[in-house]
Amino acid sequence: MAKVHVQTQINGEPVDFLCEPQQSLLEVLREELSRTGTKEGCGTGDCGACSVLLDGRLVCACLVLGVEATGKNVTTIEGIAPEEGLHPIQQQFLEHAALQCGICTPGLIVATKALLDKNPNPTEKEIRYWLAGNLCRCTGYDKIIRAVQASAAELSHPA
Amino acid sequence: MTNSARPKSFGTSIPRKEDRRFITGHGRYTDDVELPAQAHAAFVRSPFAHANILSIDASEAQKQQGVIAVYTGTQFATSGLGDLQCGWMIHSRDGSPMQVGEHPALASQKVRFAGDAVAIVVAESAKLAKLAAELVEVDYEELPVAADLVSAGAPNAPEIHEGITNNQVYDWEIGNKAETAEAFQRAAHITELNLINNRLIPNAMETRAVNAQFDAAKDSYTLYVASQNPHGLRMTLAAVIGFAPEHKLRVISEDVGGGFGSKAFNYAEEVACLWASKLCNRPVKWTCDRSEAFLTDAHGRDHVTRASLALDDDHKIIGMQVHTQANVGAYLSTFGSLIPTYVYAPLLSGQYNIPNIYANVVTRYTNTNPVDAYRGAGRPEAGYVIERLVETAAREVGMNSAEFRRLNFIRQFPHSTPVDMDYDTGDFQAHLDKALEMIKADQFPERKAETESRGKKRGLGIGCYIEAAGIGPSARLGKLGSGAGLWESAEVRVNPTGSVEVLTGCHSHGQGHETTYAQLVADQFGISVDDVDIVHGDTDKVQFGMGTFGSRSGPVGLSAISLACNKVVAKATAIAAQVLEVEQDTVDFTDGEFSSSATNQRLSFAEVALNAYTAHHFSTSDIEPGLSEGCFFDPPDFNFPAGTHLCEVEIDPQTGVVDVVDFVAVDDFGVIGNPMIVEGQVHGGVVQGVGQALWEQAVHDEQGQLLTGSYMDYTMPRASDMPDVRVGFTETRCTTNPIGMKGCGEAGAIGAPPAVINAITDALDIREFDMPATPEKVWRAANKR
Ligand code: FES
Ligand code: FES
Numbered sequence: 040m041a042k043v044h045v046q047t048q049i050n051g052e053p054v055d056f057l058c059e060p061q062q063s064l065l066e067v068l069r070e071e072l073s074r075t076g077t078k079e080g081c082g083t084g085d086c087g088a089c090s091v092l093l094d095g096r097l098v099c100a101c102l103v104l105g106v107e108a109t110g111k112n113v114t115t116i117e118g119i120a121p122e123e124g125l126h127p128i129q130q131q132f133l134e135h136a137a138l139q140c141g142i143c144t145p146g147l148i149v150a151t152k153a154l155l156d157k158n159p160n161p162t163e164k165e166i167r168y169w170l171a172g173n174l175c176r177c178t179g180y181d182k183i184i185r186a187v188q189a190s191a192a193e194l195s196h197p198a
Numbered sequence: 199m200t201n202s203a204r205p206k207s208f209g210t211s212i213p214r215k216e217d218r219r220f221i222t223g224h225g226r227y228t229d230d231v232e233l234p235a236q237a238h239a240a241f242v243r244s245p246f247a248h249a250n251i252l253s254i255d256a257s258e259a260q261k262q263q264g265v266i267a268v269y270t271g272t273q274f275a276t277s278g279l280g281d282l283q284c285g286w287m288i289h290s291r292d293g294s295p296m297q298v299g300e301h302p303a304l305a306s307q308k309v310r311f312a313g314d315a316v317a318i319v320v321a322e323s324a325k326l327a328k329l330a331a332e333l334v335e336v337d338y339e340e341l342p343v344a345a346d347l348v349s350a351g352a353p354n355a356p357e358i359h360e361g362i363t364n365n366q367v368y369d370w371e372i373g374n375k376a377e378t379a380e381a382f383q384r385a386a387h388i389t390e391l392n393l394i395n396n397r398l399i400p401n402a403m404e405t406r407a408v409n410a411q412f413d414a415a416k417d418s419y420t421l422y423v424a425s426q427n428p429h430g431l432r433m434t435l436a437a438v439i440g441f442a443p444e445h446k447l448r449v450i451s452e453d454v455g456g457g458f459g460s461k462a463f464n465y466a467e468e469v470a471c472l473w474a475s476k477l478c479n480r481p482v483k484w485t486c487d488r489s490e491a492f493l494t495d496a497h498g499r500d501h502v503t504r505a506s507l508a509l510d511d512d513h514k515i516i517g518m519q520v521h522t523q524a525n526v527g528a529y530l531s532t533f534g535s536l537i538p539t540y541v542y543a544p545l546l547s548g549q550y551n552i553p554n555i556y557a558n559v560v561t562r563y564t565n566t567n568p569v570d571a572y573r574g575a576g577r578p579e580a581g582y583v584i585e586r587l588v589e590t591a592a593r594e595v596g597m598n599s600a601e602f603r604r605l606n607f608i609r610q611f612p613h614s615t616p617v618d619m620d621y622d623t624g625d626f627q628a629h630l631d632k633a634l635e636m637i638k639a640d641q642f643p644e645r646k647a648e649t650e651s652r653g654k655k656r657g658l659g660i661g662c663y664i665e666a667a668g669i670g671p672s673a674r675l676g677k678l679g680s681g682a683g684l685w686e687s688a689e690v691r692v693n694p695t696g697s698v699e700v701l702t703g704c705h706s707h708g709q710g711h712e713t714t715y716a717q718l719v720a721d722q723f724g725i726s727v728d729d730v731d732i733v734h735g736d737t738d739k740v741q742f743g744m745g746t747f748g749s750r751s752g753p754v755g756l757s758a759i760s761l762a763c764n765k766v767v768a769k770a771t772a773i774a775a776q777v778l779e780v781e782q783d784t785v786d787f788t789d790g791e792f793s794s795s796a797t798n799q800r801l802s803f804a805e806v807a808l809n810a811y812t813a814h815h816f817s818t819s820d821i822e823p824g825l826s827e828g829c830f831f832d833p834p835d836f837n838f839p840a841g842t843h844l845c846e847v848e849i850d851p852q853t854g855v856v857d858v859v860d861f862v863a864v865d866d867f868g869v870i871g872n873p874m875i876v877e878g879q880v881h882g883g884v885v886q887g888v889g890q891a892l893w894e895q896a897v898h899d900e901q902g903q904l905l906t907g908s909y910m911d912y913t914m915p916r917a918s919d920m921p922d923v924r925v926g927f928t929e930t931r932c933t934t935n936p937i938g939m940k941g942c943g944e945a946g947a948i949g950a951p952p953a954v955i956n957a958i959t960d961a962l963d964i965r966e967f968d969m970p971a972t973p974e975k976v977w978r979a980a981n982k983r
Contacts, residue, residue: 069229069230070323073232074223075223075226075229075230076222076223076224077223078227078403078404078455079229079485080403080404080405080488081488081908081909082487082488083488083908083909083910085488085908085909085910086403086488086909088403115223116222116223117222117223119222120222125218125221125222129221129222132217132221133213133214133217133218133221134213135874136211136213136214136217136710136874136875136878138214138217138220138221139456139708139709139710139878139879139882140402140403140404140453140454140455140456140707140708141216141217141219141220141221141225141453141455141708142225142227142402142403142404142455142456143403143455144220144221145220145221145223148221166917167917167918168917168918170917170918171916171917171918171919172916173917174403174909174914174916175403175917176401176402176403176456176458176882176886176914177403177456177708177878177882178878178881178882179878179880179881179882179883179884179885179886179915179920179923179946180881180885180915180916180917180920181881181922181923182874182877182878182881183917184917184922
């Protein structure tokens, strides 16, 4: 099948790639562009491991076609941290040990960013429901919730 | 040089050293590894649970563009490679060895579960491989199916493995049958329960993955694999499957995305990919789809049990009888025979002084994928039996169930149970008291009344678990049928500048070893945690080890490291004495400094390390240069973490929905290395345990088709499903390792299920109720329908 030429932005940088029309954005990121920070946990939109932002909107990269990135801005885990150091969400995940094996973590950090961009002061319930799309088998979620709360506090009142 | 002591790191909640790579997306999991000339594999799998293979025709698939090769079970049968093997020999009570059926990596004659692999397709991409796999024509002759324990044990059951009657693997027993029967004769009260321990799917969020490479020039293999036990796997691939001797096999398990037992086994795909990589001379990568993972990962639990407890007039337990049937699936997986025997029944005594126990376990093959260790592995099944029995007995004799437990707790240690366990230490009363206080059990009646005023029901459930972690010692386990030793190795390499690399045979797939291990080493040497690196998961770097499972990496793995550090300090002390020109017995090593009563000169750890390598100040015929020591630690016995888990539920009788409103876990893990990490282990375990109790269940239909093969059908706990798990600790020091630690990895998965079900049966005032407590089942129970 003929490949499609796609022009997009990934983490602020213009990126051109060729992909098959049926290839998912997740496959493009991991297989064509070697950006393996975004993970696959199910491939069916049920686990959130592949979470990325498309023009700021939280999506499952496994449910988005690569061609749909045309002209859009894709933010992946590799683009969350500033040039130096860590994003406050990453810092709080680190300080709260909000991860164990780490495979779900890129998706959770991206999903948290999408939440806090929209709702800087979420309640615990809002956090738990927003992150219900992200499966984590290791942590039991408690420390993730704590990290998100601390991130919200830090982002709204930077130290 | 200053004298200020560096604060101890071990025992404090420092952030995890490994996390920076994960939170920035730079973890390197098996699927992230792309090798030059990478090829990809897909498997042709049986759609039938039981069938003869009449023919396999791969010609159409082979012709497809991008397909490199298709290798079938028929070809595999002539490869000379051995079967996958179970690592533990169990003997039936009549002394006969367990009945072992064949288990080729690719089937050629017969398939035994839906998902059994019959061919491997290698192509330029995973997608092309999958498409071509659809074109492999396999002609099957369907056979009658035994999809569950009942049909597998029926008189005319289909024969899954040739010559194995009744599909029975073994009929095993432990304890004292006659004395136990006698205790039941004189009992004042007998409580009997039928219990099902529901079949679970581990669901590590990283699916299994393999990348196998054959290097023709070196005649050696490299296997990247998501494994909890790379050395065990290499030994198996060398000695059992027969690929090559160990020095020609390198197994690398870098970052692994969770295991929970399910990545501790040797799976067919590892063998098939290695085999294919040599045949086609390309690195062959396979990453399991989630739906394929549901079908082919080893599942957990799946017991049917009839159990009874005998009480005397004073409500003291005088006997326990347990008859369990366990499903091992179509093949005996690596630890498949062990889980329902030696890591199950010996824990049936729980925290109680039970003078007479008899347990009998009959294990059968079924036409389902293999069942093996899943978080807790045997111990959650045992904990569920004893805690459901104790709770029910207390209610039947009209006693407060906490009081009933107190009455029957073991209070003298060490304590030997009739099922061959020697508990070294514990204080069961302490965690029960603390947990009841944390949940404010005394105010439960008020909370219940408030709930009932809203038309709902409320229940409080207790789960007092004990588990045996850090399996050992090796010689004893060998007598019980283990095919391997269960010690752990460590190598502590001090560099000339005083930084340290620690090589461990344990494997971290979320446990945080890079941090906790470094904390202990830093303290023993008086250096910074940042100066210690932990190396694991590569058989070319670490000489040997047994990996991580059964909550062994703290008590066993870290003990090996600690003992190796002691050897380093001993040698460093000898060198320091030479450098300081004093008698060795005057040298003291405290807080990272060597000093001597004979001089006021002091040496830092790094200075002595440098001296060890320059070797200018000692005779190398007395002391070898260098500073690197190893240790193999074989634990003299298990260790026994124990705790009390309390669950409070609110149930809506209109909908049957169970809401966990509070959960308290108080655990005794002995000495704790990093409380924050340990809390995380408890949280994760508890949520998996609550998942088992409320939502999770693998369901096969009678044709052996898995009905719960996706996240739409198999309910995983999500962030919105639970309140916080409140965690507390008590401490009795473990005596079977030098650190005093007990394993913490499985506690939650053991304590939670009985706590939840005891809460539900309390709320609904019912006696028997099987997991998972789905709304339909709860609604029926609440409405007597
Ligand atoms: S991989 Fe996309 S949601 Fe699971
Ligand atoms: S940290 Fe392992 S799945 Fe979330």
